[in-house]
Amino acid sequence: QLQLQESGPRLVKPSETLSLTCSVSGGSISSNDYYWGWFRQPPGNGLEWIGSINFSGDTFYNPSVKTAVTISVDRSQNEFSLMLNSVTAADTAAYYCARVTRVTVFSRARYYYYIDVWGKGTTVTVSS
Amino acid sequence: DIQMTQSPSSLSASVGDRVTITCRASQDISNYLAWYQQKPGKGPRLLIYAASILQSWVPPRFSGSGSGSDFTLTISNLQPEDIATYYCQKYNRDPIFTFGPGTKVEIK
Numbered sequence: 513q514l515q516l517q518e519s520g521p522r523l524v525k526p527s528e529t530l531s532l533t534c535s536v537s538g539g540s541i542s543s544n545d546y547y548w549g550w551f552r553q554p555p556g557n558g559l560e561w562i563g564s565i566n567f568s569g570d571t572f573y574n575p576s577v578k579t580a581v582t583i584s585v586d587r588s589q590n591e592f593s594l595m596l597n598s599v600t601a602a603d604t605a606a607y608y609c610a611r612v613t614r615v616t617v618f619s620r621a622r623y624y625y626y627i628d629v630w631g632k633g634t635t636v637t638v639s640s
Numbered sequence: 641d642i643q644m645t646q647s648p649s650s651l652s653a654s655v656g657d658r659v660t661i662t663c664r665a666s667q668d669i670s671n672y673l674a675w676y677q678q679k680p681g682k683g684p685r686l687l688i689y690a691a692s693i694l695q696s697w698v699p700p701r702f703s704g705s706g707s708g709s710d711f712t713l714t715i716s717n718l719q720p721e722d723i724a725t726y727y728c729q730k731y732n733r734d735p736i737f738t739f740g741p742g743t744k745v746e747i748k
Contacts, residue, residue: 547735558742559684559727564735572736608683612735615672624731626674626689633683 514539516609516631524603524638530596534609534631541590542567547612547625550583550594552605553633560605564612565592599638608633642667646728650744659715661743663728668708672731675704675713678742679724687726688713720747 520532534548541548550562563573565583573581577596585592596603611629616622643666653659663673671691678684686695688704691711701716715722727742 549735549737551737559678559739561737561739566735572734574736606683614735615731622733624672624733625735626672626686626729626731627676627684627737628674628686628689630683630685 514611514629516611516629518607518609518631518634520634520636522634522636524599524636525640526600526638527598530594530599530603530636530638532594532607532609532634532636533591534593535589535591536611537590541585541592542587545614547572547614548585548592549610549612549627551608551610552603553608554602554605557605562594562596601638604636604638606633606635642669642730644728644730644740646740646743648743649741650746652746652748653718654748655718655720657718659718659722659745661713661726661728661745663706663711663713665709665711665730669730671707673704673706673711674729674731676727676729677724678727684727715745718745718747723747 515537517535524530547564547566549564553559561574563583565571565585571583580597582595609631610627612625613628615624646663673691675688676684677687691706692704703714705712725742725744
């Protein structure tokens with residue numbers, strides 16, 4: 513059974529870099545059938561997609577955070593990571609990693625994606 | 641862009657009640673729809689995919705239906721452990737996602 517586990521500092525100072533890693537167990541990160549995503553949820557607010565990456569390193573980023581975010585993948589460690597630069601209090605949130613599954617629709621010659629496995633999340637507070 | 645609307649934004653029902661949440665797409669999305677459950681203080685979990693297929697952990701009191709543009713999540717016998725926010729989300733052509741506010745289900 514696939515499991516994802518977020519890890520990283522729980523407290524980050526303003527203007528510094530938030531770094532999180534998602535360790536994938538029970539399955540390989542190296543598959544064309546998946547992307548791997550980062551999401552966050554500020555206290556009392558809704559879910560926000562941050563970005564997605566596949567095992568080849570192809571990325572998609574939310575335009576709202578694109579200039580500050582880097583998502584990377586380490587196939588040898590079966591993990592992927594999030595770096596968010598120059599954080600402010602607004603970046604305080606629960607951060608989740610997730611697997612994004614690709615569905616092939618042959619009749620339409622298209623792929624579609626949905627999130628099928630989530631990590632339990634980790635809360636990161638930005639404060640001095 | 642295809643827009644998704646979900647209603648109601650919140651509901652309060654009694655234990656044992658039948659609860660229905662509706663999700664509507666602005667265009668035909670076939671059955672490319674997922675439902676997620678997020679309990680208070682917890683992360684989201686995939687509840688239903690392909691509009692009607694329950695994940696293995698989901699109790700049979702949950703069901704999903706619909707195709708095209710109108711979809712429904714039904715809880716047939718609401719239990720206290722079903723208190724959560726429920727989100728519908730269409731599958732996307734790229735691995736990019738936006739989330740609506742969902743439906744917050746509370747016990748009366």
